[in-house]
Amino acid sequence: MRFTIPKEHRDTPEAMELVRLDREFNDVLEASVAAMRHGLLESDPKAFARISEREKALLRQIERAEDAYDKALGEPKPINLNPTELSEIGRTFGQADQVEARDVLARTLGYLDRNGPFDRRVSEAMIRVAGGDLHLLHQAAEAAKQDYRDLLC
Numbered sequence: 001m002r003f004t005i006p007k008e009h010r011d012t013p014e015a016m017e018l019v020r021l022d023r024e025f026n027d028v029l030e031a032s033v034a035a036m037r038h039g040l041l042e043s044d045p046k047a048f049a050r051i052s053e054r055e056k057a058l059l060r061q062i063e064r065a066e067d068a069y070d071k072a073l074g075e076p077k078p079i080n081l082n083p084t085e086l087s088e089i090g091r092t093f094g095q096a097d098q099v100e101a102r103d104v105l106a107r108t109l110g111y112l113d114r115n116g117p118f119d120r121r122v123s124e125a126m127i128r129v130a131g132g133d134l135h136l137l138h139q140a141a142e143a144a145k146q147d148y149r150d151l152l153c
Helices: 015-038 045-075 083-092 095-114 120-131 134-152
Strands: none
Touching: 015 045, 083 095, 083 120, 095 120, 095 134, 120 134
């Protein structure tokens, strides 16, 4: 699981679905590893492709289940931005866009924080990549959610 479900939320339908999908995904990953060990890729590429497609389908289902969990429980909670981040937003974005920029950044950092340790420099990278453009900031936020380390390169 990409994040820990708080104890008080574990009995919600959305959390139970996430747990179910996570178990199923782990089973498919084990099947994929076993298939590789037994040379299924070479001996039966179509069978191996079916396993790979199942992995991809489960990842999409998990993504939708995470969205449902987030909507139902108001997760992830935004993180308070530090003075440097607030200053950079003020310097980089126009007055009309600053509230949305702060919200996007705070929610993205909340998402990253929920999913485990992350490098806080990602906020600086998101602001730099966006260059004052909200559309680019939203794209940077989506990229950070996939793998924030890509923004730090």
